[in-house]
Amino acid sequence: MPVKVIIPTPLRPYAGKRASAEFNAGTVGEALRHLTTEFADLRKHLFTEDGKLRSFVNVYVNDEDIRYLAKENTATKDGDTISIIPSIAGGCF
Amino acid sequence: MATSTQTEPGTQPVTGLSKEEILRYSRHLIMPEVGMEGQLKLKNAKVLLIGTGGLGAPLGLYLAAAGVGKLGLVDFDVVDFTNLQRQVTFATSDVGKPKSQAARARLSHLNPDIQIDAIEAQLTSANALELFKDYDIIVDGTDNFPTRYLVNDACILLGKPNVYGSIFRFEGQVTVFGMPDGPCYRCLYPEPPPPGLVPSCAEGGVLGVLPGIVGSIQAMETIKLILGSGDNLIGRLLLFDALGMRFRELKLRKNPKCPMCGANRVITKLIDYYEFCGVRGEEAPAPNVQVPEITPRELQSRLDRGDDLFILDVREPHEFQICNLKGHLIPLGELPRRMHELDSSREIVAHCRSGKRSAEAVDFLRKAGFRKVLNLKGGILAWSDEVDPSVPKY
Numbered sequence: 001m002p003v004k005v006i007i008p009t010p011l012r013p014y015a016g017k018r019a020s021a022e023f024n025a026g027t028v029g030e031a032l033r034h035l036t037t038e039f040a041d042l043r044k045h046l047f048t049e050d051g052k053l054r055s056f057v058n059v060y061v062n063d064e065d066i067r068y069l070a071k072e073n074t075a076t077k078d079g080d081t082i083s084i085i086p087s088i089a090g091g092c093f
Numbered sequence: 094m095a096t097s098t099q100t101e102p103g104t105q106p107v108t109g110l111s112k113e114e115i116l117r118y119s120r121h122l123i124m125p126e127v128g129m130e131g132q133l134k135l136k137n138a139k140v141l142l143i144g145t146g147g148l149g150a151p152l153g154l155y156l157a158a159a160g161v162g163k164l165g166l167v168d169f170d171v172v173d174f175t176n177l178q179r180q181v182t183f184a185t186s187d188v189g190k191p192k193s194q195a196a197r198a199r200l201s202h203l204n205p206d207i208q209i210d211a212i213e214a215q216l217t218s219a220n221a222l223e224l225f226k227d228y229d230i231i232v233d234g235t236d237n238f239p240t241r242y243l244v245n246d247a248c249i250l251l252g253k254p255n256v257y258g259s260i261f262r263f264e265g266q267v268t269v270f271g272m273p274d275g276p277c278y279r280c281l282y283p284e285p286p287p288p289g290l291v292p293s294c295a296e297g298g299v300l301g302v303l304p305g306i307v308g309s310i311q312a313m314e315t316i317k318l319i320l321g322s323g324d325n326l327i328g329r330l331l332l333f334d335a336l337g338m339r340f341r342e343l344k345l346r347k348n349p350k351c352p353m354c355g356a357n358r359v360i361t362k363l364i365d366y367y368e369f370c371g372v373r374g375e376e377a378p379a380p381n382v383q384v385p386e387i388t389p390r391e392l393q394s395r396l397d398r399g400d401d402l403f404i405l406d407v408r409e410p411h412e413f414q415i416c417n418l419k420g421h422l423i424p425l426g427e428l429p430r431r432m433h434e435l436d437s438s439r440e441i442v443a444h445c446r447s448g449k450r451s452a453e454a455v456d457f458l459r460k461a462g463f464r465k466v467l468n469l470k471g472g473i474l475a476w477s478d479e480v481d482p483s484v485p486k487y
Contacts, residue, residue: 009264009334013426019337056286063343085330085343087282088261089238090147090299 003031003076006083014041028061029072031082046084058085106137107162114206118160131320132160136207138319141165141228143216143244145196147304148234148258148311150182155312157200161319163208164200165228168192169215175487179301216240218363221247230315231271232256234308238285239366245270245278246363249353254318258311263300263335265307268326268345269314271354275327280348285370303335384455387442387467389479403436405443407454416473416485418444425450428457437463444469444476446487 002022007015015021016039025031032053036043046057053059059066060083066074076082110118110132121127121135138161142149145168156164172180172187172195180192187195193211200209214220216235225231225247233244233255241259248255248271255271257278270277310331317323332341352359387395395402404420406413413422423431425445435441441463443451448471455468469476477484 009262060343088259090236090260
């Protein structure tokens with residue numbers, strides 16, 4: 001069940017400069033673990049040391065925030081898009 | 094003309110337009126969505142722009158041109174040469190002037206019929222509520238996390254809309270926070286990222302047109318809020334990828350447990366936002382470690398003496414192309430796997446642009462067993478100032 005994970009600009013340096021990646025995954029958590037296995041440098045940006053998704057990292061399946069679905073256990077289906085939305089502060093720097 | 098049309102707080106709303114104004118705003122007036130009624134709403138509106146930089150430039154220009162009656166411009170910064178690539182309100186002759194003053198001068202040339210207040214101050218927890226209370230809408234065009242949380246909290250405390258925009262390299266985010274039924278910034282990001290996980294200056298930079306587009310969208314949302322027409326970006330986060338030229342939209346929900354805008358508000362006053370964000374809201378972590386340093390002048394005299402020094406440049410390849418000290422290039426991020434290129438028996442001087450990344454490199458190398466590694470204090474910037482002014486600063 002391939003799902004597409006969109007990697008945001010600030011995290012691309014840790015993901016081989018890729019803008020997106022596709023994985024076979026039945027849940028959001030599974031997809032993110034595939035992602036951080038392929039790109040190990042990403043792990044500390046997405047997960048705490050004890051493996052929890054960091055609180056300032058927002059993850060969406062299509063246009064829904066997984067915090068309001070089943071969090072990392074949110075089921076994904078073929079063709080879904082997972083977006084990682086980090087906070088960015090820039091305005092005029 | 095200017096004085097008769099100003100709308101000071103507490104004064105009666107303006108109920109008509111002059112003949113000159115009717116001509117000026119004619120392309121609004123002939124649209125039923127704006128018309129005379131809408132134009133008078135614009136004229137009676139009071140909008141506060143936080144930041145007059147990249148996002149503030151199109152915001153100020155379009156809101157002034159549209160006839161927003163009162164604009165406040167908050168900025169404590171001074172125009173510098175590196176701003177001109179994107180901050181299109183400023184002219185080359187503005188370099189060195191306070192941004193709020195320079196922007197006010199430019200905008201009042203554009204529209205002399207509106208009131209523009211230049212507020213040359215840093216927005217703080219001490220002045221935010223007092224500043225915001227005279228305005229209807231707050232537009233956040235700042236560049237750091239502490240100020241973003243401060244703007245959000247002050248808007249929620251006062252019940253004012255917060256038109257939010259932020260950018261990074263070629264990506265932008267826009268939404269409207271602070272509406273009665275909509276989410277706030279803390280619903281989206283309950284807490285800021287720790288300073289260590291914020292992209293460093295090596296990955297910084299911004300495509301100049303990007304703030305122009307994102308700031309223009311903020312201006313559009315501001316005008317729609319004033320007019321009360323159309324669908325605003327309330328509960329929707331608009332994402333813009335300039336490189337892929339794609340707009341996407343995500344649903345933003347009001348978090349019922351939000352400490353700021355939830356039913357059980359925990360935060361009832363403004364806090365210390367620098368402490369909340371771990372002091373440094375924006376840049377890469379300054380290593381707290383002390384590493385051995387060499388000043389540019391010392392380095393020059395040792396090189397002149399013919400000392401055997403290995404210059405290690407830890408910047409990115411595209412920075413090396415701008416200027417370099419003929420060093421060996423290993424970007425900081427590649428150092429762990431390219432350490433074998435270095436000879437630990439030689440004395441190494443590491444440098445970057447400003448000395449921050451190279452301090453991390455020196456710390457890393459010393460922990461890896463390198464004994465003779467020094468950090469060039471102040472980096473290329475200091476080298477240009479103190480040794481060789483022909484080396485460009487960037």
